[in-house]
Amino acid sequence: LAKTTQPISMDSYEGQEVNITCSHNNIATNDYITWYQQFPSQGPRFIIQGYKTKVTNEVASLFIPADRKSSTLSLPRVSLSDTAVYYCLVGGDTSYDKVIFGPGTSLSVIP
């Protein structure tokens, strides 16, 4: 499983766009990039997943450059309720693919 690196923490004001970048230099050809959100004392929740270029859903956008060695989660116009830890995972779909949640990025949204 490709190791990922993210900023430990970020602060943002309400209404701003937040971009969280994850580095995964050793990503394999078959690996997907998946982002989860976790609120305190709750289990993580899937946000978005992509393989290349750009993916958008009702919650976020995911930008993946051509070399796929990094990815950026974009949260448009954050609110206080977006304060959470965001995890980037990289891996495929095999029984040999370990699922590893790193430290994640703790996002604090300020009024």
Added chain:
Amino acid sequence: ETGVTQTPRHLVMGMTNKKSLKCEQHLGHNAMYWYKQSAKKPLELMFVYNFKEQTENNSVPSRFSPECPNSSHLFLHLHTLQPEDSALYLCASSQGQGSENEQFFGPGTRLTVL
């Protein structure tokens, strides 16, 4: 509601007690997971089951004993735990094993070992 339920939600036990955590998923998934999350720490993967077979044991002490009687149920049997085992224990399920598969998490069991 994620389709994954866990009981109990809170558990306080002494070091000599034996207790069990239960997880049930109503999603028709084939893979189930136990995670441990200590205060302000990342999730630690403990066990993985795929089609009822254990496929991963992440060097977990033997005082934690998992059981997966079928693809919908997962148990974590606890005995002679230590205070440092106090944590949030999360169960998750996914259609298949591997990071590509979206995991659905239960609400967790908050365990306190006295």
